Every structure is written in structure tokens, then in C-alpha cells.
Amino acid sequence: xxxYQRVLSExxxxxxxxxxxxxxxxxxxxxxxYPWSSKLAGSERRMAxxxxxxxxxxxxxxxASEANLSKSLANNQLERFYGEVxxxxxxxxxxxxxxxxxxxxxxTNLVLERRTSVAEKEKDSSLxxxxxxxxxxxxxxxxxxxxxxxxTAPEFILIESVVLGQxxxxxxxxxxxxxxxxxxxxxxxxxx
Amino acid sequence: xxxxxxxxxxxxNERAVHLVLGALALVGLAVLATLALRVMDLSERNTELSARxxxxxxxxxxxxxxxxxxxxxxxxVVLEEVAVAAREANTLIDQRVFSWTQFFNRIETTLPxxxxxxxxxxxxxxxxxxxxxxxVGRDLGAITHFIGALEESGAFSSVLNQTAELTDDxxxxxxxxxxxxxxxGPGLADAPEGAAALSDRDVDGAPESDPARGTPxxxxxxxxxxxxxxxxxx
Numbered sequence: 012x013x014x015y016q017r018v019l020s021e022x023x024x025x026x027x028x029x030x031x032x033x034x035x036x037x038x039x040x041x042x043x044x045y046p047w048s049s050k051l052a053g054s055e056r057r058m059a060x061x062x063x064x065x066x067x068x069x070x071x072x073x074x075a076s077e078a079n080l081s082k083s084l085a086n087n088q089l090e091r092f093y094g095e096v097x098x099x100x101x102x103x104x105x106x107x108x109x110x111x112x113x114x115x116x117x118x119t120n121l122v123l124e125r126r127t128s129v130a131e132k133e134k135d136s137s138l139x140x141x142x143x144x145x146x147x148x149x150x151x152x153x154x155x156x157x158x159x160x161x162x163t164a165p166e167f168i169l170i171e172s173v174v175l176g177q178x179x180x181x182x183x184x185x186x187x188x189x190x191x192x193x194x195x196x197x198x199x200x201x202x203x
Numbered sequence: 204x205x206x207x208x209x210x211x212x213x214x215x216n217e218r219a220v221h222l223v224l225g226a227l228a229l230v231g232l233a234v235l236a237t238l239a240l241r242v243m244d245l246s247e248r249n250t251e252l253s254a255r256x257x258x259x260x261x262x263x264x265x266x267x268x269x270x271x272x273x274x275x276x277x278x279x280v281v282l283e284e285v286a287v288a289a290r291e292a293n294t295l296i297d298q299r300v301f302s303w304t305q306f307f308n309r310i311e312t313t314l315p316x317x318x319x320x321x322x323x324x325x326x327x328x329x330x331x332x333x334x335x336x337x338x339v340g341r342d343l344g345a346i347t348h349f350i351g352a353l354e355e356s357g358a359f360s361s362v363l364n365q366t367a368e369l370t371d372d373x374x375x376x377x378x379x380x381x382x383x384x385x386x387x388g389p390g391l392a393d394a395p396e397g398a399a400a401l402s403d404r405d406v407d408g409a410p411e412s413d414p415a416r417g418t419p420x421x422x423x424x425x426x427x428x429x430x431x432x433x434x435x436x437x
Contacts, residue, residue: 017212018220025224032231039238047245054252061259068266075273082277085285092292136291159304169298172324174337190324194295 096167097138098195101130104141107166107193112145115164119157121149121187132197139197142171147187148178154187161191168193290329298327305386306334313352317341321376325383332383334359339374343367346377359383 019026098104108128116123125146132139147157154175161168171190178184310320322337340346346364353359362381370376 014213014215018215022220022224025221029224029227029231032228032235036231036234036238039235039242043242044238044245047242047249051245051249051252054249054256058252058256058259061256061263065259065263065266068263068270072266072270072273075270075277078282079273079277082282082285085289089285089288089292092296133291135287137288138291155304155307158307162301162303167295167299169295170301170303171298172322173303174322176321 093196098167098193100195100198101139101141104130104193104195107168108141108143108191111166112143112161112168112191115157115160116145116147119149119160120153121147121157124148124186133194137196138194140192140194142190142192145187145189145191147189148184149187150183151185154185157187158189166193294327294329297329298325301325301327301332302385306383309356309358310353313349313356313358315340315345315349315352317345318349322378332385334381334383336379337376338379339370339376341374343375343377346375346379350379350381353379353381357384 098107105128108126113123123145126143128141128143130139130141147154149157158170158173162170169192171192172188173190174188176186176188178186306323306325310323314320318338318340320336320338322335324335326333326335338346338349340349346367350362350364353362359381362379365378365380367375367377
């Protein structure tokens with residue numbers, strides 16, 4: 012019997028205990044540590060996926076909320092614009108041109124020679140426009156005064172075009188052909 | 204002297220064997236303890252991560268439902284309608300704040316004595332104002348000089364003499380078109396979401412009393428020196 016066999020034989024008990032300890036180590040790694048590590052990796056992937064999805068949904072929610080807020084804000088502003096700034100209807104729009112513009116012309120010493128108006132529905136819009144072409148005669152200074160007062164007045168009147176020509180009267184007299192317009196919200200019952 | 208080994212079991216170093224086996228056992232036990240601790244740690248972390256993932260998934264589902272609800276109240280069609288209406292309102296406001304007084308003041312500083320402005324028509328779009336002007340001049344050189352003066356003033360750019368023709372009065376009648384640069388012009392922002400641009404504007408519509416714009420005080424029309432149409436031309 013060799014020395015090696017003799018040691019194995021004589022220390023069998025002690026060797027068995029050591030071998031058992033090592034076997035338990037291997038078993039613990041194989042059946043507990045490794046599966047739990049895999050499970051943890053899976054949980055980490057799940058967590059990462061849930062986090063990114065949550066971020067995406069949070070962004071989508073923020074965008075939807077912002078769009079909703081923007082829409083509400085725009086609606087409020089539009090309602091205010093339609094209700095407080097623009098004439099409410101054709102009658103009110105008509106009133107801006109006559110007597111308001113007539114009076115303004117008189118106050119600035121201009122003679123209203125001719126006026127034509129047309130109301131029409133704007134394409135793809137809830138607004139309708141009332142356009143007028145006015146032919147006014149007077150001095151240049153008075154024409155400038157008229158335009159100045161018209162554009163600084165609170166009434167919502169747009170100057171669309173200005174055509175100046177020499178009048179037939181005195182040398183200083185000019186003829187102003189002024190294209191003006193205003194807008195109002197057309198109600199369904201008003202029709203075209 | 205007796206030289207023969209009479210022992211039935213020859214000697215070997217048992218202490219060394221015990222030492223090696225003891226060391227192996229200790230290492231094995233240490234590894235065992237480490238593995239046990241690792242298992243506990245992994246289990247704890249896994250439980251915690253699973254709970255957090257479940258919480259995140261619950262939140263996502265909840266938020267997703269709320270998003271759907273909010274999105275339901277803001278349909279693309281409605282949003283587009285509001286955006287179109289806001290753009291339209293912004294364009295009107297931009298047209299309203301266009302200062303004719305300032306425009307005339309700037310024209311008057313550049314108008315040569317032998318040129319007369321007969322027509323002015325601005326086309327106001329978000330971000331740009333294109334102005335069409337009808338002018339009458341004694342000769343084409345005077346009109347060209349006027350175009351140069353307009354561009355040099357910084358108030359206009361890209362001015363083009365679109366048409367020019369000789370009238371019965373031996374005058375040249377021309378149509379000029381160019382970009383007008385307002386000193387404090389209309390807001391350039393469009394209404395991408397229908398709200399922002401409109402809310403930035405003066406919804407009251409009337410131009411503010413801003414001297415820089417040539418509105419009240421600083422630009423009293425009575426300060427005008429050379430009237431368009433009142434120049435040297437007949």
C-alpha cells in the first residue's frame with residue numbers, strides 16, 4: 012500500500028467532511044447563486060424596459076397636456092378676439108364704415124366722394140369680411156391725419172391699399188382711394 | 204546498533220496532512236458562507252427590483268390611460284382647426300399693427316422731388332411684408348434713383364421695378380415691389396400649436412402708442428415734409 016493510499020484510508024473521515032463541504036459549495040452555486048443571478052438580470056431588464064416605457068408615456072402625457080392647454084389658451088384668446096376686438100356681426104361691421112369712417116373723414120376735412128362695399132365669406136374660415144373702397148378728396152396733410160387717426164383708433168379696421176392721385180380741384184387737392192376692410196364672425200344663421 | 208525498521212506502519216507527517224485538510228475545510232466553509240450571503244443579497248435585490256418594475260408598470264398603465272383620455276379631448280382635427288383660426292387671427296393682427304404713418308414717413312425721406320407715389324398696397328404675411336408701389340417719375344433714372352434710396356434707407360430690400368411704361372404725359376409710370384422691413388414689425392412666429400403666437404400678440408388689435416412705430420406723438424402726420432403725390436410732378 013502506497014503512502015497516498017494509506018493517508019486516504021487513515022483520514023477517510025476527515026476527507027469526507029472536506030469533500031462534503033466542497034460539494035455543498037458547488038451545489039449552492041449551481042442551484043441557488045446561478046439561478047438567482049439569472050433572475051436578477053431578468054428583473055433588471057424588466058425594470059429598464061418599464062422605466063423607458065414610463066418615460067415615453069410620461070412624455071406623451073406631457074405633450075398631450077400641453078396640446079390641451081395650448082388649445083384652451085388659443086380658444087380663449089380667439090373667443091376674446093372674436094368677441095371683443097372684431098365686430099360681432101355684419102351690422103356692427105357696417106357701423107364701423109358708416110357712420111364711423113364718414114365722421115372721421117369729415118373731422119379731418121376730407122370729402123367722401125364715393126364708397127362701395129362688399130361683404131363676403133372668407134374661404135375655409137369662420138370669418139366673413141366687409142370690404143369697402145372709399146374715394147376721398149383733400150389735402151395731403153389731411154389725408155395723413157385721416158390715416159393716422161384710422162390706424163390708431165381702437166376700431167378694428169384694416170387699411171388694405173392706398174391709391175393717391177391728383178384731384179381736379181385746387182393744386183393741393185389729392186384724391187385718395189382707400190381700400191379698407193374689417194372682419195366679423197359669421198353666425199350659422201346669417202348664411203352667405 | 205539496530206538498523207532495521209521494525210515499525211509495522213512507517214512514519215509520515217500526519218500533522219501536515221491535518222493542516223492541509225483543515226485549510227481545505229476552512230476555505231470550503233468560507234466559500235459556503237460567501238455563497239450563502241450572495242444568495243441572500245441576490246434574493247433581496249431581485250425582490251426589490253421586481254417590486255420597482257411592477258410599480259413602474261402600474262404607473263405606465265395608469266398614465267397611458269390618462270394620456271388616451273387627454274388625447275381624446277384634443278383630436279388632431281380640432282387642434283388643426285384651432286391652429287388655422289389662430290394663424291388667421293395673427294395675420295389680421297399683423298395687418299392691423301402695420302403702421303402706415305411710419306411707412307409714409309420712411310417713403311418721404313427717400314422720395315426724390317421728381318417722383319410721385321400713386322399706389323401703395325402691402326401684402327402682409329407671417330414674417331414678411333411685401334409692398335407694391337405705383338410710382339410716376341419724370342424719367343426712368345429718377346425711379347431707379349428712388350429704388351436705390353429705398354434700399355439704402357434700410358427700410359426696403361429686394362425692390363424690383365416690375366413694369367415701366369411711358370404715359371401720354373411723357374412721364375414714366377412704374378410698378379415697384381419689394382420687401383418692407385418694419386422697425387418693430389409684426390410677430391414672426393407662426394401658430395404651430397395654435398396658441399403661442401396669438402397669445403404673444405396684442406389681441407386688442409389697435410396699434411400701441413409706440414413712437415418707434417410711427418404711431419402717436421413721434422409721428423404726427425403734420426410733421427410730414429414731402430407728400431407723395433405732392434412733389435414736383437404734375
